[in-house]
Amino acid sequence: MTIDRIINILMKSNKIFVTFHQSPDGDSLGSSLALINGLRSINKNIFIVSKEAIPENFSFLSLSNEIDGNLKEIPSNADCLVTLDCGNVERLNCDVKLDNRNFIVINIDHHLSNDYYGDINYVDTKAASVGEIIYRILTEMKIDIDTKIAECIYTSILTDTGSFRHSNTTYNTHLIAGELINTGLDFSSVHRKIFDNKKIEIIKLQGLVIDSLYTNDSKDICIMKLTEDMLSKVGVKECDSADLISIGLKIVSVEIAILLKETEDGVKVSLRSKNYVDVRKVAEKFGGGGHIRAAGLKLDAPIEEVEKILLKELEKELI
Amino acid sequence: MTIDRIINILMKSNKIFVTFHQSPDGDSLGSSLALINGLRSINKNIFIVSKEAIPENFSFLSLSNEIDGNLKEIPSNADCLVTLDCGNVERLNCDVKLDNRNFIVINIDHHLSNDYYGDINYVDTKAASVGEIIYRILTEMKIDIDTKIAECIYTSILTDTGSFRHSNTTYNTHLIAGELINTGLDFSSVHRKIFDNKKIEIIKLQGLVIDSLYTNDSKDICIMKLTEDMLSKVGVKECDSADLISIGLKIVSVEIAILLKETEDGVKVSLRSKNYVDVRKVAEKFGGGGHIRAAGLKLDAPIEEVEKILLKELEKELI
Numbered sequence: 277m278t279i280d281r282i283i284n285i286l287m288k289s290n291k292i293f294v295t296f297h298q299s300p301d302g303d304s305l306g307s308s309l310a311l312i313n314g315l316r317s318i319n320k321n322i323f324i325v326s327k328e329a330i331p332e333n334f335s336f337l338s339l340s341n342e343i344d345g346n347l348k349e350i351p352s353n354a355d356c357l358v359t360l361d362c363g364n365v366e367r368l369n370c371d372v373k374l375d376n377r378n379f380i381v382i383n384i385d386h387h388l389s390n391d392y393y394g395d396i397n398y399v400d401t402k403a404a405s406v407g408e409i410i411y412r413i414l415t416e417m418k419i420d421i422d423t424k425i426a427e428c429i430y431t432s433i434l435t436d437t438g439s440f441r442h443s444n445t446t447y448n449t450h451l452i453a454g455e456l457i458n459t460g461l462d463f464s465s466v467h468r469k470i471f472d473n474k475k476i477e478i479i480k481l482q483g484l485v486i487d488s489l490y491t492n493d494s495k496d497i498c499i500m501k502l503t504e505d506m507l508s509k510v511g512v513k514e515c516d517s518a519d520l521i522s523i524g525l526k527i528v529s530v531e532i533a534i535l536l537k538e539t540e541d542g543v544k545v546s547l548r549s550k551n552y553v554d555v556r557k558v559a560e561k562f563g564g565g566g567h568i569r570a571a572g573l574k575l576d577a578p579i580e581e582v583e584k585i586l587l588k589e590l591e592k593e594l595i
Numbered sequence: 596m597t598i599d600r601i602i603n604i605l606m607k608s609n610k611i612f613v614t615f616h617q618s619p620d621g622d623s624l625g626s627s628l629a630l631i632n633g634l635r636s637i638n639k640n641i642f643i644v645s646k647e648a649i650p651e652n653f654s655f656l657s658l659s660n661e662i663d664g665n666l667k668e669i670p671s672n673a674d675c676l677v678t679l680d681c682g683n684v685e686r687l688n689c690d691v692k693l694d695n696r697n698f699i700v701i702n703i704d705h706h707l708s709n710d711y712y713g714d715i716n717y718v719d720t721k722a723a724s725v726g727e728i729i730y731r732i733l734t735e736m737k738i739d740i741d742t743k744i745a746e747c748i749y750t751s752i753l754t755d756t757g758s759f760r761h762s763n764t765t766y767n768t769h770l771i772a773g774e775l776i777n778t779g780l781d782f783s784s785v786h787r788k789i790f791d792n793k794k795i796e797i798i799k800l801q802g803l804v805i806d807s808l809y810t811n812d813s814k815d816i817c818i819m820k821l822t823e824d825m826l827s828k829v830g831v832k833e834c835d836s837a838d839l840i841s842i843g844l845k846i847v848s849v850e851i852a853i854l855l856k857e858t859e860d861g862v863k864v865s866l867r868s869k870n871y872v873d874v875r876k877v878a879e880k881f882g883g884g885g886h887i888r889a890a891g892l893k894l895d896a897p898i899e900e901v902e903k904i905l906l907k908e909l910e911k912e913l914i
Contacts, residue, residue, distance in 0.1 A: 439759060441783060449773070450772045450776065457765065458766050465870075473847045476808075487802050527798055528794065550791070
């Protein structure tokens with residue numbers, strides 16, 4: 277079995293390095309820190325390689341200070357590199373060449389689009405998060421899952437499933453979450469740290485976006501705007517579009533939410549749908565792309581014009 | 596065992612009635628409809644007694660149309676009354692006298708404060724939701740949990756745990772959620788129906804409340820206002836305070852959130868804390884009450900004055 281081969285290599289390696297995809301999220305950070313905490317507990321030499329430091333909102337995780345962006349390359353004395361949550365070599369958060377090396381690459385992931393670039397590839401597309409795979413490996417190794425490790429894995433699960441909401445959530449996800457809770461983990465506090473971590477400026481920006489929000493006559497399309505003026509009014513440079521567009525989706529009658537974001541070189545458009553509209557299809561008409569329920573595109577035209585064009589196009593998709 | 600006695604009575608009864616607490620929530624509605632759907636599937640005569648009709652946002656649940664507020668009393672030919680999620684007789688959603696009757700009362704609940712008013716009392720304070728207890732009873736009865744029943748129980752769990760967030764969530768909660776998912780239930784759609792069901796007017800009101808929002812100098816207290824003017828501006832009469840106050844708690848630095856709500860006879864104040872402040876203690880100083888992390892009070896004074904008094908009092912609680 278793949279899992280036995282992985283455990284075998286980890287046990288034999290003297291120097292293990294772990295990396296993950298660029299712009300690391302809760303799953304890549306949580307799963308890597310779970311692995312580091314777990315293997316350290318049995319005295320393995322294991323370290324993080326990352327060009328980026330951990331984002332502030334995940335700094336509560338144990339050993340998060342080791343994701344400081346200082347170790348960018350795989351040292352020459354490495355025995356093994358574990359890559360987590362990353363489908364291809366180009367997206368890895370480190371400088372690595374895979375053709376001429378002395379270490380084994382273990383590729384652990386859950387993306388359908390994984391390239392199988394490792395010597396060993398453990399790609400479980402049914403796992404909602406890579407954290408679940410790491411949980412499986414650690415328990416198979418009989419490593420004690422303490423509250424610190426539990427917190428890392430719970431973070432993986434919570435962020436990649438949207439608190440058990442997204443359709444990737446499985447029976448197994450819930451079973452592992454239950455077992456993590458049983459370690460005595462303060463899981464409510466993890467929810468707070470992950471979901472209640474906004475700056476007041478971002479909340480104020482949400483207020484301005486709500487002020488711009490309106491629906492079409494049939495109330496199934498919701499349009500929101502984010503202008504440069506709004507950003508400077510609250511004093512922030514950037515805001516996560518996903519957080520903003522979800523406001524429109526909270527409206528019961530809405531099937532499609534549109535966020536029009538003014539940028540220096542045109543309007544960036546985010547599209548979301550709830551139940552049936554294929555927003556990718558519409559995005560592709562304008563050179564954009566994405567998924568059925570979440571897509572995006574960019575148009576170099578005044579915001580009011582983009583608004584009109586898209587509304588007209590999206591109205592056609594409604595039943 | 597209590598559960599065996601309950602099953603025994605349910606199987607022997609010809610006419611079973613079910614009721615729950617006044618102002619029914621997701622747990623009482625979900626658990627009662629799960630019980631009705633389950634027992635109907637084995638051809639039992641079972642009916643809902645309720646003075647209130649089901650709120651619109653739960654009308655997606657199977658057989659929800661039977662909660663229409665028409666049957667308010669227990670008919671004289673009843674064999675058994677099952678009361679769900681209700682700690683005392685006074686709060687029941689029906690007209691019932693327990694001293695002179697011909698039917699058995701089965702009291703199923705999870706509140707610590709239950710009065711044990713039934714002939715049989717199944718009060719499991721460790722259950723996060725009554726839905727979990729009903730799941731236990733139905734599976735013990737070998738009733739097939741189809742997606743309709745699963746949807747009812749999942750709704751119970753989701754609403755009473757805040758999507759697996761509140762500290763009442765247990766290993767068992769997750770295990771049952773996993774088993775419900777395995778029935779093929781479209782659980783993502785249940786999340787949408789429960790959490791993304793706002794009217795646009797309520798979202799607009801949130802925008803106005805955000806506009807009123809500010810923090811104290813140390814940024815650990817967040818103050819929000821809901822005035823009569825705001826309500827009339829967006830054209831609604833009422834809004835769930837819990838939804839509004841949670842906006843302030845999303846700010847990372849905030850320990851206490853205050854919502855000041857203007858009413859005809861003074862200011863209604865909601866208080867929430869995140870980690871350590873006992874807001875009940877403060878509420879009690881002004882004749883209010885509640886829990887450590889969620890409390891309320893009412894003061895008959897202008898809103899600006901209430902704001903000053905409370906800020907001063909709450910500042911003392913900060914460490």
